[in-house]
Amino acid sequence: MFSSNRVTKLLNIRYPVIQGAMAWVADADLAAAVSSGGGLGVIAAGNMPPEALDRELAKIRTLTDKPFGLNIMLLSPTHSDALELAVRHGVPVVTTGAGMPGKVIERLAPLGITVIPVIASVAHAERVKKQGAAAVIAEGMEAGGHIGEITTMALTAQVAAAVDIPVIAAGGIADGRGMLAAFALGAEGIQMGTRFVCASECNAHGNFKKKIIEANDRSTVVTGRTLGHPVRCIKNKFTQLFAEMEDAHTEIAELDKFGSGKLRAAVVDGDMEHGSVMSGQIAGLVGKVQPAAEIILEVVGEASRLAGVIAGRFE
Numbered sequence: 001m002f003s004s005n006r007v008t009k010l011l012n013i014r015y016p017v018i019q020g021a022m023a024w025v026a027d028a029d030l031a032a033a034v035s036s037g038g039g040l041g042v043i044a045a046g047n048m049p050p051e052a053l054d055r056e057l058a059k060i061r062t063l064t065d066k067p068f069g070l071n072i073m074l075l076s077p078t079h080s081d082a083l084e085l086a087v088r089h090g091v092p093v094v095t096t097g098a099g100m101p102g103k104v105i106e107r108l109a110p111l112g113i114t115v116i117p118v119i120a121s122v123a124h125a126e127r128v129k130k131q132g133a134a135a136v137i138a139e140g141m142e143a144g145g146h147i148g149e150i151t152t153m154a155l156t157a158q159v160a161a162a163v164d165i166p167v168i169a170a171g172g173i174a175d176g177r178g179m180l181a182a183f184a185l186g187a188e189g190i191q192m193g194t195r196f197v198c199a200s201e202c203n204a205h206g207n208f209k210k211k212i213i214e215a216n217d218r219s220t221v222v223t224g225r226t227l228g229h230p231v232r233c234i235k236n237k238f239t240q241l242f243a244e245m246e247d248a249h250t251e252i253a254e255l256d257k258f259g260s261g262k263l264r265a266a267v268v269d270g271d272m273e274h275g276s277v278m279s280g281q282i283a284g285l286v287g288k289v290q291p292a293a294e295i296i297l298e299v300v301g302e303a304s305r306l307a308g309v310i311a312g313r314f315e
Helices: 006-011 028-036 050-063 079-089 102-111 122-131 152-162 176-184 206-213 237-247 252-259 262-267 281-285 292-313
Strands: 017-019 041-044 068-073 093-097 114-119 136-139 167-170 189-192 220-223 231-234
Touching: 017 028, 017 041, 017 292, 028 041, 028 050, 028 068, 028 292, 041 050, 050 079, 068 079, 079 102, 093 102, 102 114, 102 122, 114 122, 122 136, 122 152, 136 152, 152 167, 152 176, 176 189, 176 292, 189 292, 220 237, 231 237, 237 252
Parallel strands: 017 189, 041 068, 068 093, 093 114, 114 136, 136 167, 167 189
Antiparallel strands: 220 231
């Protein structure tokens, strides 16, 4: 159930576990650790300068011989560079976000590169399926970072019923219970971001990891709705000020300027008060830093055990 299905076969991985693409977090070190552990590690292109992304894609080949992915954020000014780097490096899997991936699929699919868009609605899933997507990542609003408006539970079930390609559930999943629930809803794989921030191989600042470990179920807040791009972060002075600016109907350009560089401040510099500490609502279940491979085995093992327990309840 959790080691051989359409997702593992499509991606040539051992377990249907994908590491979320988090800007400034998901680099070659983390992605390689996840891939070596049996999942699919993903490097986040984000707004990374092409020369830096080129180095990350070259580096991961020295760290693992397992399949890995590259996430391309389609609203990024550097997304075209990321696309061509995916071609140059022969990246096995590309995930996309923040836009329609039609041109990406047209460019990469003929080269044998698997394209999996992140989607936030049934209509979006149906459209990318028609465009040739190999699978979809249905990401609910529980996720950290940029989010949609539908919960993972509602979204996953409806997307799985609407399309016949594999569905990977994301948002609010950090353990085996979440994985099993996602499969019950029709998913054939899961994507985790927040849990992997606390992988020992993750280069995010120690303060960032500590903030997640100390979080509870009510620690996150969503800002940026007035911009049309809501973002989930852990509450701090930055989110408070941003919310106050939104309530005061501050000009969008000024809000953009205020938010610029705040994610880097949190992930790289460890500023937990004035940085954007992107995290999912599930942070309250993340209790320690541990190797990526151990995280995968723990999650899959728990899901497998619980599947047996639940099956026994229906006998």
